[in-house]
Amino acid sequence: MNKIIEIDQLTKRYELSGGDYIDALKGIDLHLIKGETLGLVGESGSGKSTLAKILMKLEALNSGRILLKERDSQLYKPKEYFSHIQMVFQDPYSSLNPRKTIFSIITEPLVINKSLTQEELRRIAKDKIELVGLNSQVLERYPHTLSGGQRQRVGIARALTLEPEVLILDEPISALDVSIQAAILNLLIDLQKKLNLTYLFIGHDLNVIRYIADRVAVMYLGEIVEMGSTDDIFKNTKHEYTKKLINSSLDLKNDN
Ligand SMILES: Nc1ncnc2c1ncn2[C@@H]1O[C@H](COP(=O)(O)OP(=O)(O)OP(=O)(O)O)[C@@H](O)[C@H]1O
Numbered sequence: 001m002n003k004i005i006e007i008d009q010l011t012k013r014y015e016l017s018g019g020d021y022i023d024a025l026k027g028i029d030l031h032l033i034k035g036e037t038l039g040l041v042g043e044s045g046s047g048k049s050t051l052a053k054i055l056m057k058l059e060a061l062n063s064g065r066i067l068l069k070e071r072d073s074q075l076y077k078p079k080e081y082f083s084h085i086q087m088v089f090q091d092p093y094s095s096l097n098p099r100k101t102i103f104s105i106i107t108e109p110l111v112i113n114k115s116l117t118q119e120e121l122r123r124i125a126k127d128k129i130e131l132v133g134l135n136s137q138v139l140e141r142y143p144h145t146l147s148g149g150q151r152q153r154v155g156i157a158r159a160l161t162l163e164p165e166v167l168i169l170d171e172p173i174s175a176l177d178v179s180i181q182a183a184i185l186n187l188l189i190d191l192q193k194k195l196n197l198t199y200l201f202i203g204h205d206l207n208v209i210r211y212i213a214d215r216v217a218v219m220y221l222g223e224i225v226e227m228g229s230t231d232d233i234f235k236n237t238k239h240e241y242t243k244k245l246i247n248s249s250l251d252l253k254n255d256n
């Protein structure tokens with residue numbers, strides 16, 4: 001079993017004003033196996049995005065450690081670390097800089113991390129934009145001229161420019177119109193096969209998780225309360241909280 005990411009006893013405390021605090025992560029143990037999709041579910045506030053942000057070094061951890069390819073994440077230079085792991089954000093409206101062309105959005109990680117000629121940047125941008133199913137003419141345009149689905153394709157292309165092996169997907173389709181969610185989901189599945197990517201897929205919609213994930217981890221108030229193969233989690237649910245989560249997502253479906 002090839003563990004590309006291993007998370008050991010990870011804790012995160014947010015200090016609030018007046019000496020208050022929130023223990024957002026209370027000792028998380030989790031691993032990602034190369035090539036798999038691990039679905040991460042749990043109600044709002046359970047700590048899913050905090051975990052994603054710590055993996056992307058957007059937040060510092062308090063204790064515990066993260067191993068990337070068996071090496072402590074803190075030992076990597078940022079440039080090297082982010083050549084292995086990238087993130088796609090939930091909201092393609094706010095996550096793309098409105099003042100930049102799609103070309104400069106997509107090539108930004110390359111400009112920061114590598115010294116490439118303009119010609120090489122053009123070639124890579126064209127390559128990535130076509131990989132996510134868009135026409136290369138899009139490169140000259142600005143985010144506001146694109147639909148939500150097109151923008152999320154751009155977000156995915158940007159995450160792929162450094163050719164990472166791991167993608168953190170924090171609710172990548174939740175902000176999109178329902179009519180295009182399946183197309184983006186299937187794009188992610190195609191890309192995973194083509195590029196042998198490993199996904200940490202954070203989601204609310206358990207039907208989506210069931211469709212995309214090989215294994216599922218269930219979070220509740222900063223802890224992993226249940227973890228197993230997707231089949232096991234849905235068919236032999238052990239934890240009461242997971243049962244509630246599954247039932248409430250069925251309720252939501254019936255309400256629609
Ligand atoms: N920057 C912050 N400062 C203080 N508290 C925070 C901060 N970010 C998150 N929290 C708190 O940490 C807990 C976990 O939040 P987090 O965003 O990780 O949850 P989540 O599982 O991603 O929820 P959602 O499903 O709504 O996205 C919550 O109680 C939240 O209020």
Ligand SMILES: [Mg+2]
Binds near residue numbers: 048049050
């Ligand atoms: Mg979140």
